[in-house]
Amino acid sequence: MKNALITGITGQDGAYLARLLLDKGYQVFGTYRRLSTPNFWRLQYLGIFDRIHLIPADMVDAASIISAVNISQPDEIYHLAAQSFVGASFAQPVSAGDITGLGVARILEAIRESSREIKFYQASTSELYGNGNSPPQSETTPFNPCSPYSAAKLYGYWLTVIYRQAYGIFACNGILFNHESPVRGLDFVTRKISNSVAKIALGLQDRVALGNLEARRDWGYAPEYVESMWLMLQQPRPDDYVIATGETHSVRDFAQKAFAAAGLDWEEHVDVDQKFLRLLDVECLQGDPSKAKRLLGWEPAVKFDDLVDIMVKEDMHRWQRCLAGEAFPWDAPSYPSDARILTRAIGE
Ligand code: NAP
Numbered sequence: 001m002k003n004a005l006i007t008g009i010t011g012q013d014g015a016y017l018a019r020l021l022l023d024k025g026y027q028v029f030g031t032y033r034r035l036s037t038p039n040f041w042r043l044q045y046l047g048i049f050d051r052i053h054l055i056p057a058d059m060v061d062a063a064s065i066i067s068a069v070n071i072s073q074p075d076e077i078y079h080l081a082a083q084s085f086v087g088a089s090f091a092q093p094v095s096a097g098d099i100t101g102l103g104v105a106r107i108l109e110a111i112r113e114s115s116r117e118i119k120f121y122q123a124s125t126s127e128l129y130g131n132g133n134s135p136p137q138s139e140t141t142p143f144n145p146c147s148p149y150s151a152a153k154l155y156g157y158w159l160t161v162i163y164r165q166a167y168g169i170f171a172c173n174g175i176l177f178n179h180e181s182p183v184r185g186l187d188f189v190t191r192k193i194s195n196s197v198a199k200i201a202l203g204l205q206d207r208v209a210l211g212n213l214e215a216r217r218d219w220g221y222a223p224e225y226v227e228s229m230w231l232m233l234q235q236p237r238p239d240d241y242v243i244a245t246g247e248t249h250s251v252r253d254f255a256q257k258a259f260a261a262a263g264l265d266w267e268e269h270v271d272v273d274q275k276f277l278r279l280l281d282v283e284c285l286q287g288d289p290s291k292a293k294r295l296l297g298w299e300p301a302v303k304f305d306d307l308v309d310i311m312v313k314e315d316m317h318r319w320q321r322c323l324a325g326e327a328f329p330w331d332a333p334s335y336p337s338d339a340r341i342l343t344r345a346i347g348e
């Protein structure tokens with residue numbers, strides 16, 4: 001039986017990847033941060049919470065990362081832990097660098113010191129491309145990061161390449177384009193929209209405020225994307241791969257489609273609020289996944305329309321269950337309304 005260590009197992013991808021690896025017969029270990037309130041709802045929601053070994057560790061604490069590697073004795077490490085919300089990285093640029101950038105150095109050093117046989121997956125991102133590159137973006141497109149988040153990820157990307165070349169570690173970058181699901185964090189625009197649509201359709205809310213409606217993303221389905229992570233570590237040689245659908249759609253398209261899925265007109269319910277505009281935003285991402293198709297045999301089945309339907313249906317279903325008095329692991333009921341989250345002084 002193989003051992004896998006997943007950093008960030010409590011997040012969207014961590015939970016789906018854990019399920020995939022359990023299904024493949026792995027013994028799965030995952031790191032989590034000690035918080036004042038437990039944060040295991042995704043693992044519970046997917047029905048795998050009791051099958052995972054949990055190790056407390058923080059990406060800013062090298063000792064805890066070394067312990068996690070020693071305890072789990074992994075054949076493969078999937079490094080997913082990061083402060084992953086681009087918007088927040090402008091407000092917290094130093095911790096973005098520490099957690100998301102230097103965290104990669106800490107874990108690669110732990111591998112170098114303990115066993116160079118451990119295979120390593122780094123959660124790289126399409127945010128690395130930033131602006132100024134005409135789509136579609138591939139493995140050879142130059143990087144031009146536009147946020148503290150993507151600058152930190154750029155460091156992680158290059159460190160992964162450097163440790164592969166300098167120490168011969170089997171280290172891969174998955175350059176994943178946006179991928180979403182019903183367990184996506186509520187901060188991200190897709191889930192923010194699907195959750196709002198469900199609440200509006202059920203009379204629990206009337207409007208939702210968004211930022212840049214013109215931004216375009218290549219949105220895929222997270223359970224399919226975690227499969228590519230595993231495939232990368234099963235290849236004869238380590239390499240870097242773009243994972244994407246090859247399509248691009250705007251935030252406006254997503255909102256329109258999501259409201260329509262609930263029989264609503266998006267223009268009657270969506271406002272634009274300056275507070276959700278970023279200081280710098282990536283305008284258009286569209287990936288070219290042909291290398292992954294050719295070498296990994298990976299291809300996405302769920303495209304934009306199906307993704308929107310899956311997310312809206314699941315959020316509708318959960319709010320209906322909740323209104324019927326059912327209790328189940330879930331994030332939305334305890335999330336504050338937008339109006340109560342301040343990113344600037346009141347009145348500014
Ligand atoms: P996510 O849901 O935000 O999960 C992030 C995980 O990192 C959570 O488990 C979180 O723990 C953990 N984490 C945050 N700060 C940490 C710290 N200081 N120490 C230890 N753990 C920490 O993100 P995701 O969507 O699953 O993404 C997984 C990875 O892929 C991230 O590295 C992200 O940047 C990258 N990525 C994502 C996408 C995408 O579209 N989803 C695309 C490209 C790349 P808590 O639960 O305690 O917060």
Ligand code: G4F
Pocket residue numbers: 084085086087124125126127176177178179187188189190192209210211212213215216217251276277278281282285
């Ligand atoms: O959903 P988002 O916050 O995702 P973003 O910034 O593309 O980042 C995600 O994908 C990256 C891969 O490309 C990952 F590396 C990263 O970890 C994360 O998973 O925003 C998408 C777009 C942006 O252009 C944003 O400005 O939607 C725009 N947007 C418009 N209104 C909004 C909103 N974004 C958010 N979060 N909230 C809004 O109200």
